[in-house]
Amino acid sequence: MSRILQRSHIAFVHDVFMAAISFPLALYLRVGDGVRFYQADNILFSAALFTLIAAASFWYFGLYRGIWRYASLNDLTRIAKAVSVAVAVLFLVLFLTTRLDWMPRSAPIIQWFLLMALLGGSRLTYRIAKDKSTARALVRQGTTRLPVLLIGAGDEAEAFIRETERSADTPFKVVGIVSLTEGRVGRNMHGVDVLATADKLEDVIKKLEMSRHGVPRRLVLTGDALRHEDNVKWVEIADRYGMTLARLPKLGDLREGLADPLQIRPVAIEDLLGRPQARLDRDRVREMIGGKRVLVTGAGGSIGSELVRQIASYGPASLTLVDAGEYNLYAIDMEMAEKFPDLPRESILGDVRDRVRIGQVFDHVAPEIVFHAAAYKHVPLVEHNPNEGILTNTLGTRNVAEACRAAGVATMVLISTDKAVNPANVMGASKRLAECYCQALETLPLDQRGPTRFVTVRFGNVLGSTGSVVPLFRRQLEAGGPLTVTHEGITRYFMTIAEAVELVLQSAELGRHGVTDGGKIFVLDMGRPVKIIDLARQMILLSGLRPGKDVEIKVTGLRPGEKLYEELFHDSEPPVPTETDGVMLASPRVVDYAEIKQVFDALEDSATNRNTHQTLELISKLVPEFQPPEIGVKSIFADTPAETANQVTGDTA
Template identity: 85%
Template sequence: MSRLFQRSYIAFVHDVTMAAISLPAALYLRVGEGVVFYNPQNILFSVSVFTVIAAITFWVFGLYRGIWRYASLNDLMRIAKAVTVAVGVLFLVLFLTARLEWLPRSTPIIQWFLLMAMLGGSRLIYRVAKDKTTARAMVRQGTHRVPVLLIGAGDEAEAFIRETFRSANTPFDVIGIVSLTDSRVGRNMHGIDVLATADKLEEALGKLAKSKRGLPRRLVLTGDALRHDDITKWVEIADQHGMTLARLPKLSDLREGLADPLQIRPVAIEDLLGRPQARLDRDKVRQMIAGRRVLVTGAGGSIGSELVRQISAYGPASLTLLDAGEYNLYAIDMEMAEKYPNIPRESILGDVRDRTRIEQVFAEQQPEIVFHAAAYKHVPLVEHNPNEGILTNTLGTRNVAEACRSTGVGTMVLISTDKAVNPANVMGASKRLAECYCQALETLPADQRGPTRFVTVRFGNVLGSTGSVVPLFRRQLEAGGPLTVTDEGITRYFMTIAEAVELVLQAAELGKHGVTEGGKIFVLDMGRPVKIIDLARQMILLSGLRPGKDIDIKVTGLRPGEKLYEELFHDGEPPEPTETDGVMLAAPRVVDYALIKQVFEELGESAASRDTHKTLELMSRLVPEFQPPEIGVKSFFAKSEPEKLDKAASGQ
């Protein structure tokens, strides 16, 4: 007999015994010493019947799946249901057999409360005794616990404190809590005081320093504290007091069994965004993706590979992965083969620059939804190689868009960037031109555009993507520094890869309904911009080091084409809300399709012949904000050309 079965059997015997005792005890409480005048046969019959009823009921309700050591409110609710059913069945049996002539009517009610106390109380006593035994054992063994201060007084904090009392192996000792609101200050949670509000964190630390418990060694973020505006300030406070900053698992992870309540994790860089990560309406996205043929360009890149992962989870009819990089394509193909072997999949080597190859792939695969993520995005590299940027980012987008149009794709989603707003560099201008082309197609009459909806999604920097600042800082940290920042005042918008892709999928779902009519562009809400130098300091602090002492931060100066700050909207494109939080619409000016098609043909010739001067000149015509110093040409939107301006702005 296994130990688990033995314990369940003992608990079962205990509960049935309590059930047998409960009826005569309830009768005694009702009539006192008058119980001696009741017929023993009636009492014995009722006890026997109830014992059988209780044994069956308790087992059916699963009272022995729970562990007494961790008895909780859920266990109490299960006991209450089982006792209610058992007492109710007994009452019915006695009514049918003897019309309850000999039993006082209030006895079943008294029995219910009595049995609840006997079953629930025994579990509570066992748990309390076990906790005290554990605590004494830890004291005898000299177990040392790390003192921690919790930031946040919600459900995650309560679960963590409760588990620290239960577990003999926990290395943590909660010595206080600071709350995000005033309502819980001065109260306590399982005997742990809520000392102050989070904006008075340093004051609370001062009180602890003067107390017997002393300063905590860790500040631990819980619940909503992970989305609080002051999280970056807490990083610095922790460093000033020689503490580390950590976080608890999310309550949803605890409920789904994906995390241990006692698991304290390092604060990840995405926790410092200062806002909740956006989430999509998964049901609508599933309806869009499920059973459809989907193609992703740039499938091996940071955004493309995450698109492939999330799309696969929604059950497409088939998935085509297109990329020019052999290894990246191989890596995502192998990952999909392991995780989603039943989804029909084609991994195709091909460059979006190659119009013939793109047309061939589209003709063979016949995709219904296309996500165009293939692009060069490293600003300095594209700045020094402008023709390559145009060939991939701009003309590659044209090739994909025209292939979508000719094969009747339902929705094409172009992934753009905030650098396309008032572009100061070739990369931003090349993406703005790509936006212009898709906008021009979207504004064509339906009989010319065909069934395809051309959706453009614009967002900023993605944490952890290839070429972004976070992997650079990590490499520099591993090398011992310094961390390089181009300017102390430089700021950027940031998103995590997962939330960026989720909102791209949400925008695609909205776009298929014609929300982008007139050439509107989806812009993802990135929250507030983050200073890069602050990000560098926080990464140093989170690694357990001190900025300026252990690791230096070096200001290197702005690179060619780099702006101090990025914008999500042009001054002439005020944002409009959509039905989805985190997704807005912008209405930048639209260029006539015939005009942009003509200029793109010229761009193709100049970029292919590597005529950089001509390429930059043509770019500045269509994107008036982009004016390289060496190019002094008139824009298509210059005041000296009002006819072209009016024609382009009206989309004629």
């Protein structure tokens, strides 16, 4: 600490000295030898006065909090502010005392540029000297750095190359850059050439192989490259040439000080989604959540726990966590205690199936915003246990929704799934029924619905969530394989957990302004679907293994209720964009509240009594697209044939 203080004091003395000589030098530059005709007392008084003013200004603007070795544009900006204030104050004082009768009017301008050069130039000279000494030290030590090839010639690449040249500790040396566009090919970035475009990656690697550098040891992707549609090919190319695939920190993390520019990380499967992830309008979400009482059901699950984390960061008045699983609830509660110890919160064991318990919780907490994430989501398990799926996913949603109405909750957000579109399984149908109930409530007249807005958010598979394919593949890889895929052609939409939750929060903010009038549903634009077999191959390659040689991929056949591909929209519900990029609106069929209430009462009776046949029949009445093989049930839309109903009303998402 004393050493830092000594250095800052030395820098301060240096700057004050430069300020002291800047006034007479500026005057000399203006009038030349004519300076001898000016009164020495005026010059000395003005120089001394400016020295005192400049010293105060320099310290006030924090010129000594930075490190000269890492002088940057921010430091230059601070210097400019400090010099401008000091020069302005000096000449204001001189004008008030002497009317500047003896001084040329251009002297302040000359002094400003002169002092900027004296202060900024010395810092730049010091930085250059230190960087050169570091480079010489590396040469003397015979330091060998790993050759790396960058894909992407943007700001992240520039920051990484700059730090590798500056730092004595980095083990990397950038030997070339592959650009994503033609515009930067042939140009140079801190002495590193942009060799070609990404479609010529293999040619670049072969060319480097014949050079003194040899084949690069690592292929490093920047943020733009991670979102490129060819990133899957690069995984295979890296494997072919024995290169390790890695990625740079995101530019946003660098700007916010969350990452080291020299840190390169293994590429995770979520990095290869091939599209930019949706981003949150944080100010609007903070306005929605800040100071509000918020309740999350299913708070211990993958989506629920991420919801809790993000909501807590926006400063709610209180946060209530509800979950039926003791351990999951305990885990997220402990995490909140560590990260947000001052946030008023309550963790409550409770099952959304239990209407009385949910009512007690709402009476006790009086939430203003409710996020309903409690659900069974594993398709084969719900297919084999349809009554349990209906009791939790469908009737549990009804219990929460009616509790919201009774408590006067401002906004309820139902988290749904793409499997609710043309559902081929009980899980998808149970979520579609949940959507139908919230839609029916949303379309009620205000005097019947009350103040509550019912917002439904639909999205696809979440990478890394419990029960999803990625954790399964990871476990299978750890066991040595094989990785099991149910069908070679099966595809799914994917997003990250954080992205899914950001969508939920953004949709809640939009929904409270009436965007979902008429029972509309929010859907994320998830880009193109991903083939599961390709996902398996990528995970094997990213583990440093070879598909088909080191680890087998086994096709096991479709499971009960499993579809080859999922849909985000029904054919008859065309997407409508919203003011938020990546968030769209669907307009699926809306069922009358009186009709759906009657069927739900019957569903409660059949599911509670575990009358599976009757449960499936009732599901099909509200969701005619869902037709179990053993039954054929006439739609409740008796005046409209099923085929026509699908075409006209759209389905069921």
